Amino acid sequence: MKLTILFGGASFEHEISIVSAITLKEKLSGFDLTFIFCDQDHRFYLIEASKMKAVTFSKGEHKKMPQLNITNGSFTQKTMFSSIEHTGPVLNLIHGADGEDGTIASLLDFFSIKYIGPRTDASVFSYDKRYTKWLCEAKKIKSVHYEVISSNEHKNINIPYPIIIKPARLGSSIGVSIVKDESELDYALDVAFEFDNSVIVEPFIEGVKEYNLAGFIAKGEIHFSIVEEPQKNEFLDFEKKYMDFSRSEQVLKADIDSALEAKLKNSFEKVYKNLFEGALIRCDFFVVDGEVLLNEINPIPGSMGNYLFEDFKSSIELLANSLPTNKRAKVNYEYIHSISKAKGK
Template identity: 75%
Template sequence: MKLTILFGGASFEHEISIVSAITIKEKLSSFDLSFIFCDGDHKFYLIEPSKMKAVTFSKGEHKKMPQLTLTQGGFLQKSMFSTTEHKNTVLNLIHGADGEDGTIAALFDFYNISYIGPRVNASIFSYDKRHTKYYCAARGVKYVKYEALHSDEHKDISLDFPVIVKPASLGSSIGVSIVKEESGFDYALDTAFEYDKNVVVEPFIEGVKEYNLAGYMAEGEIKFSVVEEPQKEEFLDFEKKYMDFSRSEQVHKAEIDDALVAKLQNSFEKVYRGMFEGALIRCDFFVVNDEVYLNEINPIPGSMANYLFEDFSRVVEELSGSLPQKKHIQPSYEYIHNISSAKGK
């Protein structure tokens, strides 16, 4: 099938999006793929598949390739003598800002472009960790308690150390610190505030069990991946995560009993249904005393969490066939007509 991979973006995760796209290219080699790169200035380029290498972008060679603009139904490529339209379904693979904050989703909704990825609402509830917690509270999904801090206000926290400090709206562990005692807290805050003016602070739970589960909706049913117990040190730093985004080998199932798998799937479904349709998401859970807590939602996981699925090509085909259609509202002029005729105009 035909599919366009959109990657890049004006984001701190720009580079890992490039890595993700290169990985997906290998994993979906049976597809008829095209590649659209969004650069840091929000310009779109059509990338020659054979040039899908990291250095193409770091050296700026993409700038020699055809530039695209958005139009109703797709992307437009104009040259001196002709205009070509690119109208495939797009896999939104921009991690972080632009891709996961609802911007690309809104653009594609507005321009009526079919896409795999979170819709605007889903983006808002997953991009900012505070909003994820608002959402969990409303949906009856357990989450780790937290305090939110803003860079403009000085506030003491009431949590005991150790804590974990995170920018509210970044993925890939960027700006995240574990703080063992109060003396390190201000430095950790400063680090996080470099990336976001909102920060969340959570208790750091030593030795907590962590499980990742991905899934998507096709034909009204949620299809789950295997459950993975991520190999980790205290937590993955950006460099390790960067490597992690190029993963393509299937993982081994976590050795947990069916009851826990069912609990994880149940929490996943509460998060997904009625919100994340159209996206393949990965939920990262903590398990403490047999209780499942949502840690975070990755609405565009690194290399689409391909390594958690047995047959990733089929996953993408199924998902493409079940994308939500936005209902188009055609405005009426009923009241204006009524008023105009009442006025005799």
């Protein structure tokens, strides 16, 4: 199968995207893979598969490789006498800004390039944690209680300590702090405001049960991964998450009963349907007193959550062959012609 991996981007999660792309090179061996790197200045480079190593990017060696332009239906490489079109479905593997905020989705839609990944509207509701909360309220999906704090206004936090502080538009646990009492609050807010001018405040729930579930819709049917119960300490910090982005070994299925599994799948389906078609996403849930609460949506999970699927390659192929298409308005200038005819022009 032919597939283009698009990675990089101008975000705090740029390096994590590189790690994900290197991991997928291994996991999708046997596919006809093309690797396109988007640098921090939004230039696209065609990366040789043999050069898909972290040092290629850290040493700037990618700048010696062919630069690409984006045209209708493809990424194009100009040669001395002609141009080479790199077609086929794109897997959007840009984490954070650019990839998950809707920028790349809009660009690919504009140029009629098929892709695996969240569409613009889905990106908006999953990239910003405030909008995710609003989505939950609209779809009647239970989530963790929260408050929003802005760097432009000062107000008291009403949630009892301990609390967790998160930048509203950032993933991978970057800028996240657990605050156990008021003396730690100012520092935690300063850290979060380094990355965003809005932060989410939630209660930190001691000993909470957490479960991860990924999935996608293909051929009209929803396909779920196994349910994982991640093993972690107080919370999954950036360093641990960074290493998790390179995971390629399938994890063990959580030891839960069928009733809880059904609840998790039902909540996932509510999140996914009529919004995330075309994407493989992962939802992270908390379970408190038997009640399933959505923690967050990962619209482009690290390494595409390959470790959650029994047959990841077949899952990607199935999704790539069932991508939604946008209907474009047909322009025929009938209105202008009718006016011109009526005026005799």
